[in-house]
Amino acid sequence: MSLFKDLDWKPMALVPVLALAALPAIGSPSTWLTLTVAGLAMGMIVFIIASGLTLVFGLMDVLNFGHGVFIALGAFVATTVLASMGSYTTADSLWLNLLALFPAMLVAMAVAGALGLVFERLIIRPVYGMHLKQILITMGGMIIGEELIKVIWGPEQIPLPLPEALRGAVLMGDAAVEKYRLLAVLVGAAVFAAMVWTLNRTKVGLLIRAGVQDREMVESLGYRIRRLFVGVFVAGSALAGLGGVMWGLYQQSVIPQMGAQVNVLIFIVIIIGGLGSTLGALIGALLVGLMANYTGFLVPKVALFSNIALMVAILLWRPQGVYPVTNR
Amino acid sequence: MSNLLTLKGVHTHIGAYHILHGVDLDVPAGQLTMLLGRNGAGKTTTLRTIMGLWHASQGTVVLDGEDITQKPTPDIAHSGVAYVPESMGIFSDLSVRENMLLAARGARTLDDIDTTRLEWIFGLFPAMKKFWTHPAGKLSGGQKQMLAVSRAIVEPRKLLLIDEPSKGLAPAIIQNMIEAFRQLKAAQTTILLVEQNFNFARQLGDTVAVMDDGRVVHSGSMAELAADESMQSRLLGLSLGAHQ
Amino acid sequence: QSNKGEIRIAHVYDKTGPLEAYAKQTHTGLMMGLNYATGGTMMVGGKKLVVIEKDSQFKPDVGKAQLAAAFADDKADIAVGPTGSGVALAMLPVAEEYKKILLVEPAVADSITGDKWNKYIFRTGRNSSQDAISNAVALDKAGVNIATLAQDYAFGRDGVKAFKDAVKTAKIVHEEYLPTSTTDFTAGAQRLIDKLKDLPGRKVIFIIWAGAGNPFKIADLDLKRYNIEIATGGNILPAMANYKNFPGMEGATYYYFGIPKNPVNDAMVAQHYSQFKSPPDFFTAGGFSAAMAVVTALKKTNGDTKTDTLIKTMEGMSFETPKGTMTFRKEDHQAMQSMYHFKIKVDPAFPWGVPELVREIKPADMNVPIKNKR
Amino acid sequence: MMLHRLLSNDLPRSRWLAALLVILFLGLAFAPFLFPGVKALNVAAKVLVFVALVASFDLLLGYTGIVSFAHTMFFGIGAYGVAIALSAVEEPSWGAIALGVLCALAVSLVLSLMIGLFSLRVRAIFFAMITLAVASAFLTLASQLSDFTGGEDGLSFSVPELLSPGFTLTEEPLVTPLGEVDLNGKLITYYLIFAAVTAIFLTILRIVNSPFGRVLQAIRENDFRAEALGYRTVVYRTLSNVLSAGFATLAGCLLALWLRYNGPDTSLSFEIMLDILLIVVIGGMGTLYGALIGSVLFVLAQSYLQDLLRMAGEATAGIPLLPALLTPDRWLLWMGVLFVLSVYYFPTGIVGKLRERSVLAKLRGLK
Amino acid sequence: MLETRDLTVRFGGHVAVNAVSCAFEPGTLTAIVGPNGAGKTTYFNLISGQIRASAGSVRLNGVDVSSLGAPARAQAGLGRAFQLTNLFPNLTVRENVRLAVQARAGAGLNLWRIWSDRRDLVVRADEVLEAVALADKGDAFASSLPHGDQRKLEVGILMALEPQVFMFDEPTAGMSVDEVPVILNLIRQLKADKTKTILLVEHKMDVVRELSDRIIVLHNGELVADGDPATVIASPVVQQAYLGINPEEEVSA
């Protein structure tokens, strides 16, 4: 996935183009600014929850419909961790808040990753390369996971209040931007950087793609592809866990179904991105975020279909997504 | 001289089918051994069994004094074996360059690949240089074959298992490849070569083993077989003069 | 076909699926209620009360099948439930087919006691109109500009419509409908702000929202700048955690355990604490009320479960509930009941914003339209 | 021979399988009398509808190798067709039903054509995702057009006299040793559905065993090569897409007739899509008999799992954790487990398994 | 008769086939030789419509078929076997051939006839299997065949298609020496009835020498030699660029 070499700028242009196109339609610059910044930030959050799937679905070619479970799990773990840190989250000091937030994120990632390990072994391993069965078995996994969450945390919604210092908004002139979204942007950028680095500066990306095409050959070349796949899957799950925390905090409450609710959304993002391209996924996520806000402001009815319309439009333009990684 | 690789009474099953019925095979170190035989004789299966891609249900495969019968494929590769499958196993989504990079296990990035060796390969197979950044899937049949072989020799290995490298190659390239194998042999590389093209085989082989119906039915020196027309026709059905 | 010595009550409710949490409360309430109403004997007129649980899984077709099975196979005499309005609406015709009473609790859609109603349908739960009207009463003051924010489907639109019909003096300046799946409320919020910010006087955004998504996020856009307030009805306790951020927020609720002062409620709260170490919630009260209705009726008929007799008895019947006295209105069998105008107070003792009673809105104070034709 | 023709020479090819099929067929044919009771009849009817639905999907998935998530959409169109038609008219009439069915078929035809043409442009996996998107869009649409479709709440409606529960052939229910069966409209509806499903099933069976069916398989295996042989894969793919959509629509109509209700998640939900997929896998892909067996197993499991769990729960009461998992409330958990296990243990589906056994038996026989 | 006029295709900057004009008479077998990557397979792809030409045209019996897609051209009588074996892996060997027979019979769009009623197709399929010496393997899955047999099946499918123009792309590659004659005999028979146009890509010079009535040489996508076997093989371009008296030649391109 040559990102910076033979750089293909068109898709990247999409985001600013969309934003600028919306400006005249919306009129008031301050409103436009609010919507745009919020949309981009939302895009970043979406990117975080989708990032895990770019690895698992995009590169490993595993149609993991169970991805949502790791998101939900992450969020629920966060509720428990943050609850145990009471004072830190309620204190009105950004540092204390973050001090509570980071452990929560780490634990969530760890737990989700651990579950990923089990999931890969029990659910995924028998069905590598078999899309249909992947859909079914991962859906099965999804249901099981969701139900187990109900067994552990109960079926009802659990509040996940934002730490004090992250509530409310900062004003840019007449435009308001939620503080939390700014944090989301930072986290998202970090995730993006980390992924781009590992996939382009190491052989990992290549190996996964090769392994998907011809596992036997990769092993014959002397790589323990199985181990690699496990590793990547765990990483993907951990990222989903992180995404869950971000999402839960954004919603300020978590329910067992939250994973299932975002599933379709993130699949759309990955498809737009071109199955496995990190940059593609980012662009997809940002577009989704912006579209939702613009249509939501201009013609709320259409907002319902904005994502799907977006995906279809993109696929008509580039039938394999904006940055096709493989010609799968 | 000692044998680098030894198969003793190897039986292999594929699903319900019993394919190899006790293969005994010696591959002398530093030599080039030809594995000949009709279609369906079991040559490919033998190579796959050595590589650990099928596991022998009986018998032993010993590499350099170490029993590798039940070892997983990557470990076998790590103990210095390179494999060129019959179907070439090209990663068609990846560029030629990326294919080579993966084959060069030691290299983290292209810069780590021994350039002189790379130049040597380019000398043998100019097309590799020409299409260095192309998607490997787009290569021509012969070029794919070249890439498959190039991958196996991009780094020095103890043992090369090569399944029908000459198929689809133009005579000129076949000559280069023969030359290449000679040089590798000179560098103490042991080679086990499956081949249908007898002319090719004749020029290269030191020792030869002929398979039929999942067994090795003859093994000896190439010279001997090359000399004896009747033996050829008996073992390989090499009848029509057209093919000498 | 009568089961001698037994009275079978089928509780058909969405005990699995998205509404699981609500449904569980209802069932707890129902059982407590039966227990309380029969003084722990579970006997009425010498007959034993037997409760048959059926799971409608929040699926209308399943609900239909389950209710039919309950009546035909399990020979239930009367049915209670379900949780979701869609399910309830699908179940109504079944009651008619089998000529048995379905006591709807807590499904809220107006049409249940409206145009989809048939004479076998009663409802102890409040309907959308009651919700909306009570909220209207709570907010309806001169010089107030109200914008509504609701989900873009039947439930939301019904609610807003009822609300509008009930508002007399205040001005409804804008109705905002967002997809049920909305996660990012920025766009909606902007539209609301643009509509409200330049208006004079008090500005309120009235939220009618059920299920996923957190509409209160609009407050994160710092509405105070334009001194815009937020108002909404009551909800289950976990959902009211959000209310903590809105001290002083006003609205009307169906039930909060701290509000009604009557022996039945005291009994329920005490019982619930001793059983679950937690206060009863929204739907617990509902289930309890349903139980009270059933038992009161059966006592009157003294155990006779003939449907016609029951209908005759229940029409116009009054019965005690945790929310005080309810009365099944003759015309549409909707239970008339009190609602509570509240104001949110933050109390560190509770993880949720505590609704303090401003005033009890008596049935008399609300004229709830009759929407069925009989 | 007659039978051979009916089954288009596509015989079970396994004694066990044959026996099983006969049992199931007879079981369904006499369900109302073998298993009296409303619930049982509902289950049986649901099985029938699913047989038709799954068979139609297998034509697409198992034989053509197209993964589409839009199948429930056509199922829903059928159901809504009948539902809307019947709730529009004052007096439910057969004419209304016919009209509903025809309109539904027309809509499905157009949509499936359009979707079919998509399969030219994008790769399999993208096609799957697009259909997923389209389906969910359609779902939203259905719940948005509430004054037309009844929105989330759906439509309850009544059916022609002959089919309605009110209509009874005899005053007294027929008393059989197994229990009472009332001979009413429900029963008639059941047999109507039974007949329709049988017809649909045999038709599809014939199609997959026609030369056309063979080409579909070829395309599934290697479309590039099929093209090189002179088969226009586009035409075949689209046609198979349209056909399966059509049959799904019919199945939908039957569902609506039976339930006398239809709503978004009754006929359109993604859940049903998954059920279909699972049934295909349990039964065995590319074998229509799998549709029959799978449907029976799955629908039974789905309908009686909770009762089973209730018993299990009571049995294991006392043991720590178990009751928490074995309550009827957690039945979905066990559905999930069923998903996983069936993929584990039926890689080739039940039909595949049974056929393997008989093949191996033959091999042994040869030795 | 088959004819290509200025047939050209570019992939990005790279011209794989460059303005090749050539006519092929029925009853003759033309061998196409050239270094790896010369454009032989691509030339076939262009004729049989697997890829569209950037310029130039393909004419069959005077009719321009350039606008047609692969299926139409196959129906028009342009048949080809593939260099890299390309079968229906999970169907039996017999099924593989039967599909070709059926395509020939044009029965594909029949939805109602029971497949197995078409005895004629079955019989024909078995004849073909007989011809390519796979009769005993009819019920094996194509994927389970050893490489050589897969090559035979590849040829068999083409035979079953009975096209007017046969394009063989290295039919004997990887086929064991004693099997080769089977295929060669098949091709000889095709030559024998004088109506078929046969194109053969082959690297085994002995085979080429023996079978071909005419040889054309492609090099870097261009037609560089055309004539009777003896002279062409003797020509310097073949001697150098192809037989590799001096391999460096290829790099210069």
Ligand SMILES: Nc1ncnc2c1ncn2[C@@H]1O[C@H](COP(=O)(O)OP(=O)(O)OP(=O)(O)O)[C@@H](O)[C@H]1O
């Ligand atoms: N996946 C498989 N399933 C069943 N049988 C197989 C499979 N692979 C190979 N065989 C059988 O094993 C036998 C040996 O096959 P193998 O490929 O080793 O022969 P080979 O000597 O390599 O032939 P060739 O020279 O044509 O490559 C053949 O009879 C073949 O049918």
Ligand SMILES: Nc1ncnc2c1ncn2[C@@H]1O[C@H](COP(=O)(O)OP(=O)(O)OP(=O)(O)O)[C@@H](O)[C@H]1O
């Ligand atoms: N789809 C494609 N995209 C890009 N380049 C291609 C494509 N197909 C072929 N090529 C290039 O065109 C050239 C000709 O390929 P072709 O397969 O025709 O060679 P060939 O003569 O068949 O060689 P061989 O004897 O090895 O089969 C090769 O260099 C190949 O890399």
Ligand SMILES: [Mg+2]
């Ligand atoms: Mg082989």
Ligand SMILES: [Mg+2]
């Ligand atoms: Mg070629």
